[in-house]
Amino acid sequence: MSYNIKEASDGVALEIEKVKKRIQNHSQAKFKEVQTIIDTILKLNGKMLRPQFLIVSANFGTYESERMVNLASAIELLHMATLVHDDIVDDAEIRRNQPSVQSKFGKDMAVYTGDYLLSKSLSVFKAKDYDNEIIAKLAKVIERICESELLQYFNRYHTMTVRNYLRVVSGKTAALFSLSMYLGAIESGCSETLANSLGKIGYEIGIAFQIIDDILDFSKDSATVGKTVQNDVKNGYYTLPVIYAFEGQQIAFGQLTQTDISMKIAEREGIEKSRILAKKYTDKAFQRIDKLPDVPYKALLRNMAEKMLVRVY
Amino acid sequence: MSYNIKEASDGVALEIEKVKKRIQNHSQAKFKEVQTIIDTILKLNGKMLRPQFLIVSANFGTYESERMVNLASAIELLHMATLVHDDIVDDAEIRRNQPSVQSKFGKDMAVYTGDYLLSKSLSVFKAKDYDNEIIAKLAKVIERICESELLQYFNRYHTMTVRNYLRVVSGKTAALFSLSMYLGAIESGCSETLANSLGKIGYEIGIAFQIIDDILDFSKDSATVGKTVQNDVKNGYYTLPVIYAFEGQQIAFGQLTQTDISMKIAEREGIEKSRILAKKYTDKAFQRIDKLPDVPYKALLRNMAEKMLVRVY
Numbered sequence: 001m002s003y004n005i006k007e008a009s010d011g012v013a014l015e016i017e018k019v020k021k022r023i024q025n026h027s028q029a030k031f032k033e034v035q036t037i038i039d040t041i042l043k044l045n046g047k048m049l050r051p052q053f054l055i056v057s058a059n060f061g062t063y064e065s066e067r068m069v070n071l072a073s074a075i076e077l078l079h080m081a082t083l084v085h086d087d088i089v090d091d092a093e094i095r096r097n098q099p100s101v102q103s104k105f106g107k108d109m110a111v112y113t114g115d116y117l118l119s120k121s122l123s124v125f126k127a128k129d130y131d132n133e134i135i136a137k138l139a140k141v142i143e144r145i146c147e148s149e150l151l152q153y154f155n156r157y158h159t160m161t162v163r164n165y166l167r168v169v170s171g172k173t174a175a176l177f178s179l180s181m182y183l184g185a186i187e188s189g190c191s192e193t194l195a196n197s198l199g200k201i202g203y204e205i206g207i208a209f210q211i212i213d214d215i216l217d218f219s220k221d222s223a224t225v226g227k228t229v230q231n232d233v234k235n236g237y238y239t240l241p242v243i244y245a246f247e248g249q250q251i252a253f254g255q256l257t258q259t260d261i262s263m264k265i266a267e268r269e270g271i272e273k274s275r276i277l278a279k280k281y282t283d284k285a286f287q288r289i290d291k292l293p294d295v296p297y298k299a300l301l302r303n304m305a306e307k308m309l310v311r312v313y
Numbered sequence: 314m315s316y317n318i319k320e321a322s323d324g325v326a327l328e329i330e331k332v333k334k335r336i337q338n339h340s341q342a343k344f345k346e347v348q349t350i351i352d353t354i355l356k357l358n359g360k361m362l363r364p365q366f367l368i369v370s371a372n373f374g375t376y377e378s379e380r381m382v383n384l385a386s387a388i389e390l391l392h393m394a395t396l397v398h399d400d401i402v403d404d405a406e407i408r409r410n411q412p413s414v415q416s417k418f419g420k421d422m423a424v425y426t427g428d429y430l431l432s433k434s435l436s437v438f439k440a441k442d443y444d445n446e447i448i449a450k451l452a453k454v455i456e457r458i459c460e461s462e463l464l465q466y467f468n469r470y471h472t473m474t475v476r477n478y479l480r481v482v483s484g485k486t487a488a489l490f491s492l493s494m495y496l497g498a499i500e501s502g503c504s505e506t507l508a509n510s511l512g513k514i515g516y517e518i519g520i521a522f523q524i525i526d527d528i529l530d531f532s533k534d535s536a537t538v539g540k541t542v543q544n545d546v547k548n549g550y551y552t553l554p555v556i557y558a559f560e561g562q563q564i565a566f567g568q569l570t571q572t573d574i575s576m577k578i579a580e581r582e583g584i585e586k587s588r589i590l591a592k593k594y595t596d597k598a599f600q601r602i603d604k605l606p607d608v609p610y611k612a613l614l615r616n617m618a619e620k621m622l623v624r625v626y
Contacts, residue, residue, distance in 0.1 A: 030460050033467045085424050108466060111398050111424060116459035118431065122452035125445055132438055135448050139435035146429035147343050153421060154346045 008300040012055050015069060019051045022073040026120050037105055037113050041080055049308070050075045050176060053205070054184035056304065057198045059297035061188025070124050071134075071187060075180050077121035078138065082145055082172075084114040118142075134183065141179050144171040156236030160243055162277070166207070174206030197288060201301075204285035208309045211278040214239035215271055233261060240277070241270035282309045321613040325368050328382060332364045335386040339433050350418055350426050354393055362621070363388050363489060366518070367497035369617065370511045372610035374501025383437050384447075384500060388493050390434035391451065395458055395485075397427040431455075447496065454492050457484040469549030475590070478556055479520070487519030510601060514614075517598035521622045524591040527552035528584055546574060553590070554583035595622045 024042060029035040051072035058068045088110045105113070125135060148171025155164065182199030186192070217232070218241055232239060238246075245265040256264075265271060282305070289302050337355060342348040364385035371381045401423045418426070438448060461484025468477065495512030499505070530545070531554055545552060551559075558578040569577075578584060595618070602615050 031464055031467070034460060034463045085428060088421065088424050107420065108401070109463070111401050111427075112459045112462050112466070114424075114428075115398060115431075115455060116463070118428075119452045119455035119459060122435070122448060123456065125448060125452075130445060132443060132445065132448070135435060135438060135445070139432045139438075142428060142432035143436065146425045146432060147347060149425050150347045150422070150429070151344055153425070154344070 004296040005299045005303055008056075008059070008297045009303075011059075012052055012300070015055045015065065015072070016048050016051060018065070018069045019048060019072045019076060022069050022124075023077060026073060026077065026124060027117070029116070034113075034116070037109060038116075040104065041084065041113070041117070048072075048076055049209075050079055050180040052304065053177060053202055053301075054180040056297050056301050057181040057184030057202070058188040060185055060194060060198065060293065060295055061190040063188055067187060068184060071183055072180075074121045074124035074138070075176065075183070077117050077124070078142065079176060081114045081117035081121060082142075084110050084117065086149070088114075130187075134187075137179055137183070141175045144175045148172040152237065158236075160238060162240075162243060162247070165240060165243055169207055169210045170203070173210040174203045177206030177209070178203035194293070197292065201285050201288050201305075204281045204288070205305055205309065208278045208281040208285065211240055211274055211281070212309060215241065215274050215278065218265070218271060233258065240274040241265050244268060244270040244273040278309070285309070317609040318612045318616055321369075321372070321610045322616075324372075325365055325613070328368045328378065328385070329361050329364060331378070331382045332361060332385045332389060335382050335437075336389060339386060339390065339437060340430070342429070347426075347429070350422060351429075353417065354397065354426070354430070361385075361389055362522075363392055363493040365617065366490060366515060366614075367493040369610050369614050370494040370497030370515070371501040373498055373507060373511065373606065373608055374503040376501055380500060381497065384443075384496055385493075387434045387437035387451070388489065388496070390430050390437070391455065392489060394427045394430035394434060395455075397423050397430065399462070401427075443500075447500075450492055450496070454488045457488045461485040465550065471549075473551060473556055475553075475556060475560070478553060482520055482523045483516070486523040487516045490519030490522070491516035507606070510605065514598050514601050514618075517594045517601070518618055518622065521591045521594040521598065524553055524587055524594070525622060527554065528587050528591065531578070531584060546571065553587040554578050557581060557583040557586040591622070598622075 020042075027038045027042070029038055054072045054075060055063075055068055058064075088107050121138070122135070148168045151164070152160075152168045152172070155168075160168075178199045179202070181202030182195050185195035185198040190198070217239055233242070242261060242265065245261070245268045247268070285305055286302065289298065289305065292298050292301075333355075340351045340355070342351055367385045367388060368376075368381055371377075401420050434451070435448070461481045464477070465473075465481045465485070468481075473481075491512045492515070494515030495508050498508035498511040503511070530552055546555070555574060555578065558574070558581045560581070598618055599615065602611065602618065605611050605614075
């Protein structure tokens with residue numbers, strides 16, 4: 001089995017290189033200045049998790065490289081667009097240890113650059129034989145991302161319920177992971193049942209991933225990460241450990257210091273409770289993975305999910 | 314002929330009501346707060362020029378109400394999305410004599426609301442029998458709008474050439490007018506030649522429309538309009554009369570008062586030259602309209618273009 005994982009993993013890496021090239025080709029802007037911004041974002045672009053999961057999922061059916069590279073590029077361009085717009089709202093100065101688009105080029109630029117990337121995401125489908133359903137699904141995910149971000153925004157400076165937190169996370173993170181895996185499967189000729197199952201795995205992985213990200217914000221050995229927490233609290237955005245710490249209480253957050261918040265999280269076991277919730281979703285995903293048909297990529301999928309989700313246990 | 318115009322015009326008005334209802338139905342947000350913003354934008358929403366031109370254009374073929382109302386809604390939602398994002402970049406406080414989304418709800422809200430409207434624009438195609446080509450064309454227009462806005466942004470505080478001005482206007486205004494008329498025609502079974510011709514009419518109308526808007530900003534009998542000019546100049550955006558006034562000169566705009574600029578425009582006949590350029594495009598459009606097949610809606614099209622474009626002659 002371990003040979004299979006290595007082989008499958010190399011196969012995915014090869015495809016990811018194609019996705020990167022495809023994105024670069026698709027985002028050739030007409031004007032030099034625009035290209036500078038796009039190049040900056042491409043450089044900031046990280047692990048391409050969504051394309052990876054799409055490609056792995058597609059290998060449960062009949063894998064067609066050209067088609068999947070196109071789809072994965074569309075998904076990643078959409079993801080990049082949301083990152084650029086998120087940074088505007090979060091007032092983020094740093095993205096993956098680099099200055100964010102908005103801090104480097106200004107909020108105005110970031111608005112249009114995000115829109116531009118979104119249009120590029122759609123243009124991937126140009127003159128290709130894709131079902132309109134895909135566009136409709138992409139549109140639905142954009143809608144969900146926006147609704148979730150707006151919900152989160154309206155809940156600033158309020159303690160959110162865990163239920164509302166999950167609604168936000170399911171829209172802003174899990175929906176796109178889910179779509180990536182669903183599309184990879186259905187467009188590779190998997191049955192609707194199998195595609196739905198892979199879509200659900202993507203959803204559960206997405207939720208767990210976001211919770212773990214929230215937890216990692218509280219790890220003490222990183223100055224950058226500490227800054228993120230402070231920034232979030234300052235802007236009235238509370239991550240899961242904070243939500244658990246203040247569950248059911250009306251708190252004037254403005255009057256609390258970072259130390260007050262940390263102490264409350266420790267006292268109410270905010271990190272521990274967050275870990276338990278993440279594990280719940282991770283376990284669900286693993287159980288579902290176990291029931292998948294035995295193809296070589298199944299082991300890789302389990303492996304990827306483990307690497308991604310078992311960072312904090 | 315005048316009976317025909319009245320009849321055709323009533324027909325368009327009826328369809329526009331359907332478009333308004335369709336947009337309202339499509340933009341039902343899941344969260345109350347989001348709906349408040351959407352409702353505000355819907356209320357601000359004006360004459361629905363693009364849907365009108367689409368519907369008129371579609372009447373050169375076999376008009377199918379359901380299909381055209383859908384397309385027109387998608388176009389208008391896209392237009393609304395760009396307006397919301399434009400206001401962020403322009404720092405606009407006022408849109409159609411009402412507070413803009415960003416001044417009422419904040420820039421952050423405006424980012425997501427724009428994205429949300431964009432996703433709604435795409436979702437119009439859900440489960441409908443539309444060619445992917447349409448989505449690709451919509452994506453291309455979004456791309457052109459973004460590129461033009463970025464080009465304009467990068468040229469802030471510089472005197473733009475008239476040539477670059479036309480590049481900006483062709484992307485940010487004319488492209489969507491052109492697409493509206495092209496889509497209306499081609500989706501109603503018009504020949505490619507006829508659809509292209511109607512698309513070109515839309516393009517020329519769009520350019521003339523934008524130039525006339527620039528000219529009207531300088532009309533002295535409106536306090537609001539005066540504020541727009543001041544705001545544009547302050548932000549480094551120069552409309553066509555200003556561009557003509559300072560053509561070929563390197564100017565430190567920061568040191569010029571509004572009066573300096575007005576005097577220079579008068580001296581170099583900036584308004585007059587802008588009128589001539591607008592008329593050039595208006596004439597092109599009228600010549601092309603004259604060559605169209607004789608259908609009842611041809612007279613209405615001429616009529617609409619006249620009302621829209623002969624405001625300043």
